[in-house]
Amino acid sequence: MDIIEIEKDYLYAIKYDDQVFDEYNRIFEDFTNLELVNEFFETYKYKIGQYYVNELGYNRNETEAFSQYVINEAIELEEYFECLIDNTIECIKPDLKGHFTILEGFENEDMPALKSYGLNRPSMLRVYAVEVDDNCLIIFYSGIKIEHTLSDCPILKENVIRKARNVLDFLKSNGLLDRECIREFAL
Numbered sequence: 001m002d003i004i005e006i007e008k009d010y011l012y013a014i015k016y017d018d019q020v021f022d023e024y025n026r027i028f029e030d031f032t033n034l035e036l037v038n039e040f041f042e043t044y045k046y047k048i049g050q051y052y053v054n055e056l057g058y059n060r061n062e063t064e065a066f067s068q069y070v071i072n073e074a075i076e077l078e079e080y081f082e083c084l085i086d087n088t089i090e091c092i093k094p095d096l097k098g099h100f101t102i103l104e105g106f107e108n109e110d111m112p113a114l115k116s117y118g119l120n121r122p123s124m125l126r127v128y129a130v131e132v133d134d135n136c137l138i139i140f141y142s143g144i145k146i147e148h149t150l151s152d153c154p155i156l157k158e159n160v161i162r163k164a165r166n167v168l169d170f171l172k173s174n175g176l177l178d179r180e181c182i183r184e185f186a187l
Helices: 023-030 034-047 050-056 063-089 156-173 179-185
Strands: 002-007 011-015 113-117 125-133 136-144
Touching: 002 063, 002 179, 011 023, 023 063, 023 136, 034 063, 050 063, 063 125, 113 156, 125 156, 125 179, 136 156, 136 179
Parallel strands: 011 136
Antiparallel strands: 002 011, 113 125, 125 136
16 A cells, blocks of 8 residues: 655655555546446346436446446546645645545544535535545545445445454555655655
8 A cells, every 4th residue: 555645745645555546536437437337237227226217317227327437426426626735735725634524434533534515416426535634635535426425325224334444554654744744755
């Protein structure tokens, strides 16, 4: 596991050994790839929650419609993240931290795990980060949410909490407890 600098002092991303992209860039590579996104929806179309079916007005078999919805969300989110990064550097709101909320179960952590949503309503795209210092985040995962609760979502339920704990353990065991340490450690 490596930590990749996206914006010095403000935004970093985990690069897992078995992945091509770091987790920040994976959001915009994987979730704008029609083939990958459509494969996800083809595999899990019968697990798409009624909430999303009702709100979006798509039948579960309309996998390309769901795919295009997520792709558009990822494209919009990439532009928005660029604005949030600029705002964070210039100490203007909204900033990166303001886009995230604490992930349930991590409220009492010194470095809480956070979640954010895409810009569409309803949002199917989720991005997860750890807050190391005020406005110093490390993106550690992202995915498509197709059910109301995380524990009912394919792929997310197996990865989000486990990856959050692994990243927190990695940071603590390597003494990476503040912005300065992350800056020195990051690639």
